[in-house]
Amino acid sequence: MKKIKLAITTGDPSGIGAEIACKFAESIAQNDEYEVILVSYEYIIRHTFETLLNKPMPPLTIVEPDEKLTFDIEYGVIKPEYGKASMLFVEKAVRMVQSGEADAVVTCPINKASIKEGGYNFPGHTEFLGFLTKSRHFSMLMVGDKVRCVLATTHVPMEQLVDKLDEKAIMNAILNANAAGQFFCGKRQPRIAVCGLNPHAGDNGALGDEEITLISPVVEIAQAEGIDVEGPFPADSLFVKAAKGEYDFVVVMYHDQGLIPVKMESFGNAVNVTLNLPIIRTSVDHGTAFDIAGKGIASCTSIKRASEVAAEMVKNARLA
Numbered sequence: 333m334k335k336i337k338l339a340i341t342t343g344d345p346s347g348i349g350a351e352i353a354c355k356f357a358e359s360i361a362q363n364d365e366y367e368v369i370l371v372s373y374e375y376i377i378r379h380t381f382e383t384l385l386n387k388p389m390p391p392l393t394i395v396e397p398d399e400k401l402t403f404d405i406e407y408g409v410i411k412p413e414y415g416k417a418s419m420l421f422v423e424k425a426v427r428m429v430q431s432g433e434a435d436a437v438v439t440c441p442i443n444k445a446s447i448k449e450g451g452y453n454f455p456g457h458t459e460f461l462g463f464l465t466k467s468r469h470f471s472m473l474m475v476g477d478k479v480r481c482v483l484a485t486t487h488v489p490m491e492q493l494v495d496k497l498d499e500k501a502i503m504n505a506i507l508n509a510n511a512a513g514q515f516f517c518g519k520r521q522p523r524i525a526v527c528g529l530n531p532h533a534g535d536n537g538a539l540g541d542e543e544i545t546l547i548s549p550v551v552e553i554a555q556a557e558g559i560d561v562e563g564p565f566p567a568d569s570l571f572v573k574a575a576k577g578e579y580d581f582v583v584v585m586y587h588d589q590g591l592i593p594v595k596m597e598s599f600g601n602a603v604n605v606t607l608n609l610p611i612i613r614t615s616v617d618h619g620t621a622f623d624i625a626g627k628g629i630a631s632c633t634s635i636k637r638a639s640e641v642a643a644e645m646v647k648n649a650r651l652a
Contacts (some may be wrong), residue, residue, distance in 0.1 A: 333420050335364075335365065335366060335367055336366035336367070336436070336437050336466060336642075336643045336646045336647065337366065337367055337433070337434045337435050337436075338367070338368055338369065338434065338435065338436050338437075338639055338642055338643065339355075339369045339371050339395070339424075339425035339428045339429060339433075339434035339436070339437050339438070340353050340356075340357070340368055340369065340370055340371065340425075340438045340439075340635070340639070341371045341372070341418070341421035341422050341424075341425050341437065341438070341439045341440055342370060342371070342376060342377070342418075342440050343418050343421070343439065343440030343442050343620065344414050344415070344417075344418045344442050344443045344620050345376055345403070345414045345417055345418070345622025346405070346406060346407055346408060346410070346411065346414050346443070346446070346620065346622065346625060347394055347407075347408075347443065347619070347621060347622060347625050348378065348411050348440075348441075348443055348573035348620060348621045348624060348625050348630035349418075349439075349440030349441055349442075349620065350376050350379075350380045350440070351373070351380055351384050351385075351625075351628065351630045351632075352440060352630050352631070352632040352634070352635045353370055353440055353632075353635060354370075354377060354380045354381055354385065354392075355385070355632040356368070356632040356635045356636050356639065357370055357392055357631075358390055358392070359632070359636075360636075360639075361390070361391075361392075363501075364648075365559060365643060366392070366639070368392075368393070368455060368639070369393045369394075369395055369428070369433075370392055370393065370394045370395070371394075371395050371396075371397075371421045371424050371425045371428070371539055372394060372396070372421055373396055373397075373400070373401070374394050374396060375402075376405065377389060377392065377394055378462070379405055384509070384609040384626065384627075384628040385628060386628075388602055388631055395428065395433075396424070397417075397420035397421060397424040398424070399420055401413055401416065401417050401420070403417075407622070407625040407626030408622035408623070408625050408626065409622075410443060410445045410446045410449065411446060411449070412446065412449035412450040412451070413450065414443070414446045414450070414643070415442070415443060415446030415447035415448065415449055415450030415451075416447075416449075416451060416452070417626065418442040418443070418446065418447060418450075419442070419447055419450065419452050419460065419545045422437070422439060422442075422457065422460060422461070422464070425437040425439075426461065426464045426465065426611060427483045427499065429611040429612070430465075430610075430611065434645045435612070436580065436611070436612035436613065436614065436642040436643070436645065436646050437461075437611060437612070437613040437614075437642075438468060438614050438615065438635065438639050438642050439457055439612075439613065439614075439615040439616070439638075440615075440616060440635065441576065441615075441616060441619045441621075442456070442620070443619075443620050443622075447547065451564055455486075455487055456487070457606075457613075457615060458470065458472055458486065458606050461606055461609060461611075461613055462606075462609070465609050465610050465611060467608060467609050467610065469504050469507075469508070469608055470508070470576060470606055470607060470608045470609055471483060471484075471504060471505050471508040471509075471603075471606075471607040471608060472486050472604065472605075472606065473508075473509075473512060473581075473605040473606070473607050474590055474591055474594040474602055474603070474604060474605075474617070475594070475602060475603040475604075475605055475641055476593075476594040476595075476597045476598035476601075476602050477597055477598045477601065478548075478574070478575050478576075478577065479571060479574045479575055479582065479593055479594050479597055479598075480516070480574075480580065480581045480582065480594075481581070481582050481583075481584050481589075481590030481591070481593070481594055482505045482506075482508060482509040482512070482582070482583050482584070482589060482590075482607065483505065483555060483584055483586070483590050484497060484501045484502050484504070484505040484583060484584065484585050484586070485501055485585065485586050485587070486499055486587055487587060488587070489617055490498075491588075493585075494542070494597050496584055497529065497542075497546070497586070498546070499546065499549070499550050502526070502546070502547060502550045502570060502583070502585075503550050503553070503554065505583045505606060506524060506526065506550070506551070506554045506559060506561055506579045507554075507559075508584055508607040508608045508627075509522065509524050509561075509580075509583055509607075510522060510524060510554075510559045510560075510583040511607070511608065512581065512605075512607050513580065514648060514649060515558065515612075515644070515645040515648050515649060516580065516615060516644075516645075516648070517580055518648065518651075521560050522560065522580040522581055523560050523578070523579045523580045523581075524559065524560060524561040524562070524566045524580065524581045524582075524583060525561070525562055525563050525565055525570055525573070525578075525579040525581070525582050525583070525586055526547060526551050526561060526562070526565065526582075527561030527563065527564060527565060527567045527570055527582060527583065527584045527590075528542075528543045528547065528563070528564035528565060528566055528567065528584045528585075529542045529543065529546075529547065529564075529585045529586075530542060530543065530569075531574060532565070532566045532568075533563075533564050533565055533567075534564075537628035543564045545576050547563070547564040548586075551564065561583075563583075567584070567589055569622060570582060571593040573603045574593075575593075575597065580640065594617075595617065598617075599617070600617070600618070600631065600632070600633050600634055601617075601618035601633060601634065601637050602637075603615065603616070603617060603637055603638045603641045604616070604617055604638075604641065605632075605641065605645075612642055612645045612646055613642075614639070614641050614642040614645070615638055616634040616635050616638050617634055617638075618634055
């Protein structure tokens, strides 16, 4: 099997992205399974090695965006040029996968305020990736050591949640979880559990009726289509079963319902995957970490794990 090529974007230049990407790229220079292509500006990579890691830049594969931006690097601050650069890195990496120059995109963190000041009106990576690939029905999957959560809604304020959560959102998450089986379950059909929205999954309507009127009917439709899905279950007991391996994916109704159990289990080692894109994309589970940026102390554990998951997904996709 040919070597897997991972296009790793270095994220916001003011954060820890370049540092963790450089540390990781150097550490796996002789990896037999996959190779790393850093998507960034060469002067950012050189600055990272010479200033933060106190060593000369080793031989690495670096691909720059078509548009060259030049700026001084100041850590822990929001600047429009930093936001624009981070998005140019993402766009270049996506185009590389689309053209066959790379097999998957692995992203380091961006800063939402910086990308907005840089002229990009997107909430984050996921929506921008959807725009670049002309995809609409994508989902966020958080991968822990044993727990994998697919989100029916993502960055939605709680006061708007009931309005945003509808049959399409829930079915989309179930369908994407089922399709993700090819990347994580081999040829076996994935086992999917669906979380309720309310405490105790509504307790037969005593604590809310969304489970009865909204979630259960969608689950029944999915079952009728041959998907191995069950629920809705109370969230406070479901994740214990998922951690024991009874389910491959858990479909959750809102952001914290899924991210809290994954990060409790695998903080610093969890991976963000965007499902139902025409490309494979994974990401670290943390932000730009402005508080430690520029100090040379950031761990590359998460980018290592994100790269391993991306490589696993590419390998399984090739075998499918």
